[in-house]
Amino acid sequence: MSCRTLILGFGNPGRCDDGIGPALAEQAEKWGLAGVEVTVDYQLNIEHAAEVAGAELVIFIDASLTAAAPFSFQRLEARLKNDFTTHAMLPETVLETSRKIYGVLPPAYVLAVRGERFELGEGLSPRAREYLDEAEKLLKMILSAEDRRAACLRAAGTM
Amino acid sequence: MSEFVTHIREKKLKKVVIDPVTRVEGHGKVTIILDDENHVERTRFHIVEFRGFERFVQGRPFWEAPVIVQRLCGICPVSHHLAAAKAMDVVVGVPPDKLSPSAEKVRRLMHYGQMLQSHALHFFHLCSPDLLFGFDSNVMKRNVLAVAAEYPDLAKLGILLRKYGQELIKATAGKKIHGTGAIPGGVNRHLTVQERRGFQAQIDQMIEWSVGAVELVKKVHGQKPQFFDTFGSFDSNHLSLVRADGALDFYHGRLRAVDSQGNRILDGVDYQDYLEYIAEEVRTWSYMKFPFIISLGKKMGWYRVGPLARLNTCDFIPSPLAQKQFEVFRSYTDGRPNNCTLHYHWARMIEMLHATEIIKELLADDDLSTGELVRRGERQPAGVGLIEAPRGTLFHHYRVNGNDQITMCNLIVSTTHNNQPMNVAVHEVAAKYLEGCEVTDSLLNHIEVAIRAYDPCLSCATHALGKMPLAVEIEDRRGSLIARRIRDSRS
Numbered sequence: 180m181s182c183r184t185l186i187l188g189f190g191n192p193g194r195c196d197d198g199i200g201p202a203l204a205e206q207a208e209k210w211g212l213a214g215v216e217v218t219v220d221y222q223l224n225i226e227h228a229a230e231v232a233g234a235e236l237v238i239f240i241d242a243s244l245t246a247a248a249p250f251s252f253q254r255l256e257a258r259l260k261n262d263f264t265t266h267a268m269l270p271e272t273v274l275e276t277s278r279k280i281y282g283v284l285p286p287a288y289v290l291a292v293r294g295e296r297f298e299l300g301e302g303l304s305p306r307a308r309e310y311l312d313e314a315e316k317l318l319k320m321i322l323s324a325e326d327r328r329a330a331c332l333r334a335a336g337t338m
Numbered sequence: 339m340s341e342f343v344t345h346i347r348e349k350k351l352k353k354v355v356i357d358p359v360t361r362v363e364g365h366g367k368v369t370i371i372l373d374d375e376n377h378v379e380r381t382r383f384h385i386v387e388f389r390g391f392e393r394f395v396q397g398r399p400f401w402e403a404p405v406i407v408q409r410l411c412g413i414c415p416v417s418h419h420l421a422a423a424k425a426m427d428v429v430v431g432v433p434p435d436k437l438s439p440s441a442e443k444v445r446r447l448m449h450y451g452q453m454l455q456s457h458a459l460h461f462f463h464l465c466s467p468d469l470l471f472g473f474d475s476n477v478m479k480r481n482v483l484a485v486a487a488e489y490p491d492l493a494k495l496g497i498l499l500r501k502y503g504q505e506l507i508k509a510t511a512g513k514k515i516h517g518t519g520a521i522p523g524g525v526n527r528h529l530t531v532q533e534r535r536g537f538q539a540q541i542d543q544m545i546e547w548s549v550g551a552v553e554l555v556k557k558v559h560g561q562k563p564q565f566f567d568t569f570g571s572f573d574s575n576h577l578s579l580v581r582a583d584g585a586l587d588f589y590h591g592r593l594r595a596v597d598s599q600g601n602r603i604l605d606g607v608d609y610q611d612y613l614e615y616i617a618e619e620v621r622t623w624s625y626m627k628f629p630f631i632i633s634l635g636k637k638m639g640w641y642r643v644g645p646l647a648r649l650n651t652c653d654f655i656p657s658p659l660a661q662k663q664f665e666v667f668r669s670y671t672d673g674r675p676n677n678c679t680l681h682y683h684w685a686r687m688i689e690m691l692h693a694t695e696i697i698k699e700l701l702a703d704d705d706l707s708t709g710e711l712v713r714r715g716e717r718q719p720a721g722v723g724l725i726e727a728p729r730g731t732l733f734h735h736y737r738v739n740g741n742d743q744i745t746m747c748n749l750i751v752s753t754t755h756n757n758q759p760m761n762v763a764v765h766e767v768a769a770k771y772l773e774g775c776e777v778t779d780s781l782l783n784h785i786e787v788a789i790r791a792y793d794p795c796l797s798c799a800t801h802a803l804g805k806m807p808l809a810v811e812i813e814d815r816r817g818s819l820i821a822r823r824i825r826d827s828r829s
Contacts, residue, residue, distance in 0.1 A: 191409060221415070221516075225459070225482060225500075226501050226504070229497055229501065259481070259483050272483070275483060279483055279490070280486045280490055280497070299390055
């Protein structure tokens with residue numbers, strides 16, 4: 180049976196490929212799959228810990244400058260990262276916040292899709308669009324699986 | 339944690355660069371220049387990234403502006419949304435007094451919801467580590483997760499207050515971020531009676547928590563009053579919108595500015611004419627401009643905006659519980675303006691309380707669920723929209739051509755107004771706490787605390803994984819780069 184799954188796509192669509200996370204998350208929402216909740220936001224913040232705490236599986240989706248193209252898919256460990264701003268938390272820190280405040284730590288992964296252009300502007304670059312299409316196939320496979328958590332483990336293991 | 343570099347240079351001037359400032363939005367860089375006796379000679383609070391949004395919107399249809407400009411900031415997009423909408427109201431011939439009651443109330447609810455969520459975020463998650471653990475505590479402790487570990491109920495309360503405000507935004511704007519609720523001439527949706535009931539069921543709890551937050555600030559202040567009163571403090575002018583009767587109003591009003599003693603510099607100014615009263619100075623070392631009141635000139639005309647300024651300019655707060663707290667706040671400085679930088683936190687929590695009271699009032703108003711949404715008037719070639727954003731007065735000014743395209747955009751954001759005050763605050767703190775070339779972690783945080791009081795929003799740009807490099811630069815006296823150190827945010 181599918182577990183309650185939170186898809187958390189984040190990024191700024193006003194900065195070209197930074198909008199990959201929201202674009203893919205919105206795509207996933209259109210599939211209308213049971214047990215899948217989609218959140219789109221500009222940046223991660225502390226309140227997302229409350230959403231994480233209510234899920235059995237979490238997949239963060241973000242653009243990346245450093246991931247190998249077309250994307251990477253990795254298991255996340257909860258950890259405190261003393262970043263220079265809490266206005267934009269890292270996924271690992273959101274997990275740690277969920278653990279600290281709610282005592283809940285669901286398995287979580289980050290789907291990091293390679294981006295190329297991050298200047299002011301709208302729309303994804305052609306290359307990012309290709310990468311997003313590839314990442315979409317993986318996401319659909321995971322969310323359609325009978326056992327999503329096992330599907331995530333397998334996917335992360337092959338990366 | 340931030341990094342810093344101390345460098346002794348050939349002409350016996352030392353430059354200490356602190357980059358970035360932690361726990362403010364976006365990048366920040368502080369440069370402290372010491373003389374050969376190791377006294378602070380100059381300080382500069384830099385802005386690293388240039389946004390270019392004013393150019394970005396040129397050529398776009400004017401009705402898109404309220405949606406596009408929200409991408410300036412992920413924390414208070416509603417401020418930009420509403421300021422742009424107010425400017426475009428004027429363009430479509432619907433000045434503020436002609437807006438329908440339903441449209442104005444839906445917008446107000448959106449805005450006061452935003453004020454609640456933004457102030458809650460700032461106080462509980464950015465400032466509470468400093469206030470609860472002290473500025474000298476271990477750096478690993480000065481973060482929201484340490485608050486969550488030691489004060490889990492307080493951390494949860496912060497999340498719930500913020501969440502409530504965000505849900506109000508979602509209900510009125512359509513989405514938590516990049517909503518479309520406000521359109522030129524009005525809004526595009528009502529709130530259903532059912533939605534209102536849902537919010538009404540929780541609002542008394544929000545008010546109670548907000549009262550508790552004000553009391554918490556007062557309690558923390560009471561433990562070290564002299565320290566809180568003097569830390570990074572300095573006399574300044576203050577500017578904000580106030581309602582026609584002198585009341586605090588976050589959504590609309592006329593410009594008022596007072597000096598450090600409370601004498602009025604500007605009053606009753608229609609913000610459509612702001613260019614006659616406010617100008618901006620450009621300095622070579624910063625992308626951010628330095629606004630000033632024209633009649634006082636560049637040197638004396640700078641001013642503060644935001645919660646502290648608003649409580650210094652208004653005559654009263656039009657809600658009972660916040661008014662009671664306002665009276666205590668004002669009596670603390672014998673009715674004169676409060677110039678204590680750390681009292682921004684106190685003022686911010688009084689404002690949060692006021693926001694919850696107004697939200698309650700609005701939720702009881704049937705105009706939210708029925709009545710005219712949009713009006714149209716005679717098309718105008720330009721419009722100015724001002725709003726009191728969480729961080730202070732926000733100016734949006736547009737010109738629009740006959741093809742409905744934006745041809746000019748001028749934005750003065752709250753952080754820009756506070757540019758000079760933040761520089762002064764940094765200088766005050768550095769001069770007091772920095773001696774020689776020894777920069778301790780404690781000293782570093784004292785500087786950051788002074789900046790954070792203003793809740794600056796420096797750059798909400800990209801947050802892609804692997805983006806956001808942190809740069810440390812050392813320059814010589816002529817501005818030549820001597821060294822640079824880059825650190826990735828995930829390292």
